[in-house]
Amino acid sequence: MMAQHRHATILWGHSRLMVLLFIIILHFVMCSCKSDAEILLKFKESLKDNGALSNWNDTKPPCSGYNENWVGIICGNGTVSGVKLENMGLAGVIDVDALKELKILRTISLMNNKFDGSLPNITELGALKSIYLSDNQFSGAIPIGIFDGMLSLKKVHLARNKFSGEIPQSLITLPRLRELMLQDNEFEGEIPQFRNGMLKSFNVSDNELTGEIPRGLSHMNATSFSGNEGLCGAPLESCSPAKLSVGTIIIVMILVALAIAALTSVVVILYRRKQMLEQEQATVSPPGHRKAYSTDLDIMEQGGASPEHRTNGKKRDNNTKLTFLQDDREKFDMGYLLKASAEILGSGIFGSTYKASLSGGQAMAVKRFRHMNNVGKEEFHEHMRRLGRMSHQNVLPIVAFYYRKEEKLLVSEYMENISLAVHLHGNTSRGLPCPDWPTRLNIIKGVAKGLLYLNNELPSLMAPHGHLKSSNILLDRSFNPLLTDYGLVPVMNQDRAQEHMIAYKSPEYKNNGRITKKTDVWSLGMLILETMTGIFPSSFLQQGSKRNDMDLVSWVESVVKEANADVDQVFDKNMGGKQKSEREMMKLLQIGLNCCEAEVDKRWDLKQAAERIEQVKQKDNDNDQEYNSIRLSN
Known part of the structure; x- marks a missing residue:
């Protein structure tokens, strides 16, 4: 009886001690927080x-x-x-x-x-x-x-x-x-x-x-x-094809002026030629006179060329020329590009992107960069030639580039299906088809292959892509993915790169101020989660921001690891395929989480991630034992 009493006394003492310790900790926490009044x-x-x-x-x-x-x-x-x-x-x-x-x-x-x-x-x-x-x-x-x-x-x-x-x-x-x-x-x-x-x-x-x-x-x-x-357009007046905008009228006037100027030049040349023939001189004038167009690239926003700067018969210097990176492509000069009808595709942090429709039906994408002005001409040319050697089915080739100190142009082929971002987040308003599960899996597999290729071909770059996000995954007619905006970290102004490029949003940069060979793997993981959930990752917020809500990685991880959780809430409802492919979808989701591991040492390397992605199938395998423990895998 005495022993029981002594035991109860000890337990009561321990309980009082725990309560006192809890009160002290609670007081400390409350005192360490600012009050609403102070805020x-x-x-x-x-x-x-x-x-x-x-x-x-x-x-x-x-x-x-x-x-x-x-x-x-x-x-x-x-x-x-x-x-x-x-x-x-x-x-x-x-x-x-x-x-x-x-x-x-x-x-x-x-x-x-x-x-x-x-x-x-x-x-x-x-x-x-x-x-x-x-x-x-x-x-x-x-x-x-x-x-x-x-x-x-x-x-x-x-x-x-x-x-x-x-x-x-x-x-x-x-x-x-x-x-x-x-x-x-x-x-x-x-x-x-x-x-x-x-x-x-x-x-x-x-x-x-x-x-x-x-x-x-x-x-x-x-x-x-x-x-x-x-x-x-509704509810205003309809957009009549016959009704020309002010910009179109200006373009038409410019083209008419150019035609008149060209015709006048021909008349003058023929007249002079006739004079020289009459004087029986041996030298004749050129049979035509080609006009050179302004290098002011702002004219692209008007969809045509400007005749403001003329050469007056003098040879233009080489800095107005496009530098082509592939010998087997048809060449065209800057004036030819600027005369093409231009449609703005979007404006981003680093500049605008245009669709330039050349004669003959060929369409090119022209991207302007305004934040590369700290790069010297020779250094820029050398880096572009290095990128121009890239050749892979999932890497969009850079066809040509233009260098000017204030801004640069990168020219590539135009992709009709635009980008993965458009199909994930803007497909309803644009009337585009929403990618199904097989299409999304094929896209992720292609992205992994393209990243692995860049990693092998650009070993000196810490982050060979550096700016991997859904808007930089272009899609061809068959919805095969092509990486774009890759390898630009060395030529971007570092203040802009650190503020806006995806590599600098990674946990290792936020925590230690550095990027690593696994930074592109983290970006790949974020892309997988975005593709599977249909949600913009909160990691794309402005640099240094503090998030009040749970981020995408934490949310997906909490649902996946919760016992008896309804994982269906994680997947984009527009993706479909859950009945026949839930196990494989879960595999890809878990791969995304492994790629998003905040600790670099625990994060998969790119080769391992690519191999695991390639093993994911479109449909479930009934004999697959891995699914039983997938929610608890690291």
Whole structure:
């Protein structure tokens, strides 16, 4: 009896000790975190508030029942869930780094104030549901991927500012977006292809937009598009083929002027020739006069050539010539390329890409790079010749290049099926077929083969590709993948490369400031997860951002490893093939996770990853024993 009593006393003592230890740890954790008051006061420091926020003070917490002392603060569950500072004459800098510490911040509204400059890096606030920044003085182009990964975002209001450039394509990737207000700005280009029924409220009136209104927005009121002279299609007037745009009219006028100039030149030449013949001179003038066109590459945006700079009969220097990397291809000069009708395919971080339709039906893709100006001419030529020797069925050859200090051109064949990114994320709005499971598996296998080839042919490069993502996987007529934008790390300006190239988003660079031979393997893993889930990886967010939500790798891993979990929720529902191929799909998914291992030493090398990918079949094997333990594999 005494022994039992002593045993109970010891257990009680241990229990008290554990409780005390838990209280100490909890106190330490709570004390180490900033309070909502501290966070908001830090946010206030960068504002020019003219006394509008004078009642913000740390005497009473903002969500303690006394939030009348914290003007504009919205509370939920005892903490700050929204910041609503409207019509206060505020200016200064919006401190996103401070706001991102508000863990359940869902709404921010700073409408009708005096904020200016570029749009803040709202990507940091990944859990936001509503953003209201209308009626300020923001200006400049909005980064194309600034909304990537903001999967909870429902409302975006940026009206009545001075934003310019194109409407960010990343908006179409937001699955819950319902309201988009962009009126009274200076946006230009075409409206992104939003899915049918995606938006309930939409307004882009009084901008400088052009092109046909996407079918998914045709049900909107016509006033949502007014004030854009270049827009057509329902609910506005139809895009009549006979109705020429201003750009087309300019091109026609240029071509007419060129024709007249050419005809005049012929007349002058024939007249001079007749004079020389009459004088019985031995020397005759040339039978024709070929005009040289401007090297100002901005004319490509107008879809034609400009006659502004003429040679006046003098020979142009060699820096206006395209340098071809393959001897067996038909050659054409810069003037011939610039005379081709040009269609802009997209604008990215490093420049724009055009489709140039040459005479005879051949189409080329021309990509402009503006961030290679730190590379010398000889170094650039040598590196391009090195890349020009690449020859593999899954690597897109560089046909030719053009060097100028301010910008560079890379010319390659145009792929009719565009990119994997378009088919994964923009196929519905473009009316394109959604790739099924066999097609996706074939694409991943081809990508792995192409990467392995680059790894063998470019051994001196730490990351032979360096910028592997779904938009850099082009698809030919048979949906075979071709890698593009490879091997560019050595010739990119390092500040831009480190800020935007995919290799520099890897865990090893974020943690240790370096890329390794396995960095392309990490990119391959992210590509596999994106292809299988149909979701943009959150790793494509801006460099250095902190994610409030679980990233794609963690989410897939948590579902795969959970006992009795419904793994069907991981796979893209548009992919199909689950009934006959679930085991093989799971294999590929697990390969993607192994490639995404954060610790470089534990991550597979490229050869191992390629071999395992090649072993994946289109259909399940009933005798396959590997599936039984696949969820627990490393």
